[in-house]
Amino acid sequence: MENVSDFIEFRIDPERKLLYGKWLRDVSVEEYKAGLQIIGQLLTEHAIKLWLQNSERLTPRSVPEQKWLTEEFAILLMQSVIKYIAVVADKNSPHSTGLATIREKAYRIFGKTKSVEIFESEEDALAWLIPNMQYYRLPATTHPVNTDKEL
Template identity: 25%
Template sequence: MFEFENNYLLLWVDTTIRLMYSDWLRPVTSEEYREGNELLLSQLHERNIENWIADSSKLGDISQDDEQWTLQEFVPALARTKLLKLARVGGEDTGSHAKFEQFAKRAEPIYIGNIQVRQFVTYKEAADWVGEIPV
């Protein structure tokens, strides 16, 4: 088990089940956003993570520059990991859900590859989906 926490990001990894959980604890600056995502990416690579539950419900909106960085740098790097499922927890904010859906559609055809991406209102819903055993 690996755990990390600073004033804006909580992260834990269970290598026995290849699961990573991350929680943005508050809205972040551009520097914090990129630094946090670099840490998440390094954990995905180093620990061969296959499933990731990412709680973004407290993250807030990111800038257009950070959105571009995510599409051009982060998502292609994400596609080069062993990740199979990414479950985003967005909370009750329907605007956040819609914005993420648009973002995922822009990223999918070019970058995401075989990673299944879904978003959920609660952690339980995300965990249930990640834990599904294919028939």
């Protein structure tokens, strides 16, 4: 399998407890799960409360991937201190519709202890995550995560 850094980028703002993730291209099932597992690790290790995930390049996930996301990955999210999750996806794409469905299913299963919103731009997502900071910019460098290991 390719290195994780070939398909997902991470940045962390430790002061604001914010994780930024961006899918660099569409990914396979294995890559999708590997990327989310690293995100889960980062959420825990850095006590992340705000997460912005740019998913503009992803195609809709399969039913088994959606099931894994709402059942397995959601448990990890519930055990973390994360409060707000902003996902960037084109609202006219089938992926955005799938994300909204996943969000509603997760709310039914786990309640609304974590807020999840879908946005069309990173700027709008950041404005929601960090209100009153219109000039905020994400950290310029990728956080040193050991993503070069083969998964």
